[in-house]
Amino acid sequence: MATAAHQLTPQEASAQPPAENVVVRFAGDSGDGMQLTGGQFTLSTALAGNDLATFPDFPAEIRAPQGTTFGVSAFQINFGSTDIDTAGDAPDVLIAMNPAALKVNVSSLKDGGLIIADEGEFGARNLAKAGYDTNPLEDDSLGRWQLLSFNISQLTLEAVKPFGLGNKEALRCKNMWTLGLALWMFDRDRQPIVDWLKAKFAKAPTLAEANIAALNAGHAYGETAELSGFLKQHHISAAPAEPGLYRTVTGAESISLGLVAGTQLANVPMFFGGYPITPASAILHHLSRLKEYDVTTFQAEDEIAAIASAIGASYAGSLGVTSSSGPGIALKGEAMGLAIMTELPLVIVNSQRGGPSTGLPTKTEQSDLYQAVYGRNGDAPMPVLAARSPADAFDCAIEAVRLATQFMTPVMLLTDGYIANAAEPWRVPDMSRYAPFPVQYLETVPEGGFKAYARDDKLARPWVKPGTPGLLHRIGGIEKANGTGNIDYSPSNHQLMTDLRADKVLGIADHIPEQEVTLGESKGKLAVVGWGSTYGPIHQAVRRQRMKGRDVHHIHVRHIWPLPRNLGDLLRSYDKIIVPEMNTGQFKTVLRDQYLVDARPLNKVSGQPFRISEIEAAIESALS
Amino acid sequence: MNDMTPVAKTTTIKDWESDQEVRWCPGCGDYAILKAVQRTMPEIGATPEKTVFVSGIGCSSRFPYYMETYGFHTIHGRAPAIATGVKLANPELDVWIITGDGDALSIGGNHTMHILRRNLDCQILLFNNEIYGLTKGQYSPTSRVGTRSPSTPFGSVDRPASPCSFALGSGARFVARGIDVHKNLAAVLKAAHAHKGASFVEIYQNCIVYNDEVFAAFTEKAKAQVNQIWLENGEPMLFAGGTMGLKLNAKELRLEIVNVENGNWEAAGVIRHDQTNKGIAQMLIDMEIENGFPVALGVIFNHPRPTFERAVTDQNRAAAEGKTPDLQKLVAKGQTWQVEKQPHEI
Numbered sequence: 001m002a003t004a005a006h007q008l009t010p011q012e013a014s015a016q017p018p019a020e021n022v023v024v025r026f027a028g029d030s031g032d033g034m035q036l037t038g039g040q041f042t043l044s045t046a047l048a049g050n051d052l053a054t055f056p057d058f059p060a061e062i063r064a065p066q067g068t069t070f071g072v073s074a075f076q077i078n079f080g081s082t083d084i085d086t087a088g089d090a091p092d093v094l095i096a097m098n099p100a101a102l103k104v105n106v107s108s109l110k111d112g113g114l115i116i117a118d119e120g121e122f123g124a125r126n127l128a129k130a131g132y133d134t135n136p137l138e139d140d141s142l143g144r145w146q147l148l149s150f151n152i153s154q155l156t157l158e159a160v161k162p163f164g165l166g167n168k169e170a171l172r173c174k175n176m177w178t179l180g181l182a183l184w185m186f187d188r189d190r191q192p193i194v195d196w197l198k199a200k201f202a203k204a205p206t207l208a209e210a211n212i213a214a215l216n217a218g219h220a221y222g223e224t225a226e227l228s229g230f231l232k233q234h235h236i237s238a239a240p241a242e243p244g245l246y247r248t249v250t251g252a253e254s255i256s257l258g259l260v261a262g263t264q265l266a267n268v269p270m271f272f273g274g275y276p277i278t279p280a281s282a283i284l285h286h287l288s289r290l291k292e293y294d295v296t297t298f299q300a301e302d303e304i305a306a307i308a309s310a311i312g313a314s315y316a317g318s319l320g321v322t323s324s325s326g327p328g329i330a331l332k333g334e335a336m337g338l339a340i341m342t343e344l345p346l347v348i349v350n351s352q353r354g355g356p357s358t359g360l361p362t363k364t365e366q367s368d369l370y371q372a373v374y375g376r377n378g379d380a381p382m383p384v385l386a387a388r389s390p391a392d393a394f395d396c397a398i399e400a401v402r403l404a405t406q407f408m409t410p411v412m413l414l415t416d417g418y419i420a421n422a423a424e425p426w427r428v429p430d431m432s433r434y435a436p437f438p439v440q441y442l443e444t445v446p447e448g449g450f451k452a453y454a455r456d457d458k459l460a461r462p463w464v465k466p467g468t469p470g471l472l473h474r475i476g477g478i479e480k481a482n483g484t485g486n487i488d489y490s491p492s493n494h495q496l497m498t499d500l501r502a503d504k505v506l507g508i509a510d511h512i513p514e515q516e517v518t519l520g521e522s523k524g525k526l527a528v529v530g531w532g533s534t535y536g537p538i539h540q541a542v543r544r545q546r547m548k549g550r551d552v553h554h555i556h557v558r559h560i561w562p563l564p565r566n567l568g569d570l571l572r573s574y575d576k577i578i579v580p581e582m583n584t585g586q587f588k589t590v591l592r593d594q595y596l597v598d599a600r601p602l603n604k605v606s607g608q609p610f611r612i613s614e615i616e617a618a619i620e621s622a623l624s
Numbered sequence: 625m626n627d628m629t630p631v632a633k634t635t636t637i638k639d640w641e642s643d644q645e646v647r648w649c650p651g652c653g654d655y656a657i658l659k660a661v662q663r664t665m666p667e668i669g670a671t672p673e674k675t676v677f678v679s680g681i682g683c684s685s686r687f688p689y690y691m692e693t694y695g696f697h698t699i700h701g702r703a704p705a706i707a708t709g710v711k712l713a714n715p716e717l718d719v720w721i722i723t724g725d726g727d728a729l730s731i732g733g734n735h736t737m738h739i740l741r742r743n744l745d746c747q748i749l750l751f752n753n754e755i756y757g758l759t760k761g762q763y764s765p766t767s768r769v770g771t772r773s774p775s776t777p778f779g780s781v782d783r784p785a786s787p788c789s790f791a792l793g794s795g796a797r798f799v800a801r802g803i804d805v806h807k808n809l810a811a812v813l814k815a816a817h818a819h820k821g822a823s824f825v826e827i828y829q830n831c832i833v834y835n836d837e838v839f840a841a842f843t844e845k846a847k848a849q850v851n852q853i854w855l856e857n858g859e860p861m862l863f864a865g866g867t868m869g870l871k872l873n874a875k876e877l878r879l880e881i882v883n884v885e886n887g888n889w890e891a892a893g894v895i896r897h898d899q900t901n902k903g904i905a906q907m908l909i910d911m912e913i914e915n916g917f918p919v920a921l922g923v924i925f926n927h928p929r930p931t932f933e934r935a936v937t938d939q940n941r942a943a944a945e946g947k948t949p950d951l952q953k954l955v956a957k958g959q960t961w962q963v964e965k966q967p968h969e970i
Binding site: 043046047049192241242243244245246247248257260261264269271273289290291292293294296298300301302304305308309310311312313314315316317318320334335337338342394428429430431432465466467468469470471472473474475476477478486487 | 642644672673674676678688689691692693694695696697698699702704705706707708709710711712713714716717734735737738936939940943944947948949951952954955956957958959960961962963964
């Protein structure tokens with residue numbers, strides 16, 4: 001374990017004022033191992049006590065043609081000594097492993113930022129593939145930035161020569177060479193990476209040694225650099241953080257852990273039915289390794305079977321969970337209606353991605369909010385929650401389990417591709433501080449006789465496990481008579497049951513926290529209202545604008561449906577409201593509909609998260 | 625199917641009838657199937673509270689409401705997927721799936737294939753009436769070419785699916801056929817229940833309103849003898865009162881009909897039914913009246929293999945063995961670091 005506190009040496013302190021944060025983007029071919037490099041740099045950064053946020057940005061194709069612009073895979077990390085909520089706007093440093101990576105990413109680099117390029121890859125063929133007529137490393141086109149180019153390919157080959165690898169295998173070590181250089185630049189410890197490489201290549205020690213040699217060579221290159229004038233070592237101090245035990249966590253991990261924690265707190269076995277889909281598959285992967293927590297995972301034949309099996313498991317007394325992304329959620333729609341009609345608990349996780357249709361499988365978007373709140377046939381109310389960050393997803397998953405089991409209802413948890421893939425430091429929660437909410441199955445005939453659709457004070461019906469004597473009953477998707485649950489098509493009963501289903505879900509508002517102001521005061525000139533993964537950029541934008549003295553406040557909503565009881569009054573206490581969303585204005589519509597407030601949209605659907613500056617600009621224009 | 629083992633008669637047929645009014649058309653074959661199932665349950669020693677009937681959508685899928693057991697009337701085609709969740713969550717339950725030709729082979733074909741290949745322990749009763757009844761008479765995936773229906777006024781042009789052939793091809797380990805009103809149906813149901821794994825039973829069911837007498841060519845009394853062959857494991861494959869039998873033409877690998885004189889079936893070359901022989905099972909399934917063959921009925925294939933829910937629970941147990949669940953440890957897994965105090969402020 002490393003400690004986050006770092007004492008500045010006098011030399012460090014006087015040499016240059018430390019930067020608050022630095023944004024580094026690793027970019028290369030999708031086969032170059034950029035995600036791996038970024039992931040390991042993230043780990044070393046977390047161990048150095050920096051706060052951080054990452055943004056993996058990779059193509060949908062597993063191995064897009066080499067050297068092409070659409071095959072570029074990038075990984076961005078923002079780390080520093082203040083609270084970090086976003087992966088950063090413009091990178092300070094771009095590491096470009098080939099011409100295509102440079103072409104795709106260079107325009108987002110800060111003016112005066114540093115480009116490190118592998119000139120070994122800037123041959124005529126690769127230049128042509130990337131659409132360069134002349135070599136940008138040799139003409140003046142990169143004049144706005146600092147450029148450092150050297151033959152990383154050649155340097156790597158030399159570093160790993162003693163291990164006798166083939167040319168192709170040897171070149172695969174390039175990413176470790178680059179990582180070594182990056183570790184040196186930001187004064188990071190190599191040891192965790194060395195340990196990780198040894199574990200990863202335990203069965204191929206030669207590969208482990210070659211990769212370590214490449215890592216060390218990259219590090220040494222920085223240190224001995226004949227180019228020291230250019231390549232300055234940056235030291236980023238540790239970020240202030242609440243004392244405690246920390247780890248890094250991705251959204252997919254924290255949702256999986258939250259689901260396990262939730263089902264343990266509910267004392268109910270978990271059944272997870274899933275079907276592989278980007279970017280939701282990681283949840284299935286994580287849960288399939290946690291059998292000792294009474295978790296059964298089932299890779300179904302399709303999205304419909306995934307949710308249907310989960311509903312069957314809920315009927316039999318487990319908590320059914322399913323997860324997918326937009327297109328898969330669309331396929332599950334009919335089955336969600338069945339869970340609503342039969343009033344069975346169920347958790348549906350939607351890791352949103354760009355849509356419609358197949359859309360942008362690996363890019364992030366928040367455009368499934370209508371689908372979550374309204375997207376089923378009939379009047380089919382369902383609670384909806386939205387996680388704002390990888391760490392927040394843990395508590396959201398527990399909350400989803402609580403609502404599903406306490407109210408006998410399916411619950412949708414919205415996350416997105418950004419949250420699912422991004423990593424951030426997470427203070428390990430103290431599990432003893434979570435109150436259990438054990439489920440109560442009905443096991444004996446209650447006084448007055450058993451009714452499958454009898455209701456408690458929360459309007460929830462009893463949960464009866466098949467196998468229980470004396471409580472035999474039938475359920476199904478046809479309209480049920482309130483109480484008995486027998487088939488009943490009568491007009492008055494359908495009106496009653498439709499109202500009851502709506503009231504049950506709306507009543508959840510009495511059992512969730514009131515909406516708090518995330519940053520600022522509970523009245524003022526401007527509220528910036530967000531939900532989901534826009535948390536980071538909104539928070540930073542509001543923070544920066546408040547430091548400039550502007551009357552702006554941040555409200556971030558977790559409970560999308562039902563909305564917190566006080567939200568309407570709270571929103572009405574601001575003169576203006578803007579709602580930044582990575583869609584064309586879906587939550588804005590819900591807010592207008594529910595409260596008749598003049599919520600103004602700020603929309604972005606480029607597949608990329610908001611930049612802080614974009615939200616700051618919107619704040620300034622709203623207040624001018 | 626001469627089941628000689630005494631059965632525990634702890635329930636009677638009355639115990640299996642729910643209080644719900646049965647609402648199929650008068651004369652529907654479903655009534656006979658319901659009775660046969662209700663009659664079979666006491667005989668196999670089933671317990672109502674441990675029994676779950678899961679259905680999809682269609683006329684047949686109303687079935688669970690009429691059984692005094694646990695029941696789940698789900699959505700179109702998805703009963704096998706729901707049943708898989710039920711059985712994995714509680715392998716102790718005795719799961720029956722009620723489906724139809726449209727439900728199981730059209731909208732739910734995918735799930736039918738996968739429940740069979742996985743071999744989930746359950747009974748799948750497919751009521752085949754070769755028509756969409758609930759939606760008022762459109763042709764179905766098992767309708768014969770030329771079927772006139774509201775959606776095919778000039779006759780259907782697509783070739784029908786064979787339910788048993790589909791099942792066998794999907795890897796089913798138990799494939800059987802019965803007829804709604806035939807007395808042998810109960811014996812088929814018993815054999816299906818006794819088989820541990822996914823038991824697939826196609827039941828020819830007459831739709832009196834939209835497809836009446838579609839199976840008359842072999843169910844009509846006068847034609848039953850020559851056009852039905854009831855298979856019994858280990859017994860010679862005889863029909864027409866023992867005057868005809870099936871012989872294997874080994875050279876051309878196909879079945880042939882031979883006449884049997886004076887009961888001397890061996891001399892005629894008639895073979896015994898081996899219910900574990902998948903190749904013969906396929907030939908039996910493929911026999912068609914149009915080609916002069918009788919319709920194969922009874923247990924066509926029965927060759928058990930380990931079941932899916934058993935494999936899942938065994939693996940879950942093995943993977944969990946020796947590991948103590950500890951939430952606190954779980955959330956703190958991986959590389960961690962301690963922040964002792966607020967680091968210096970900048």
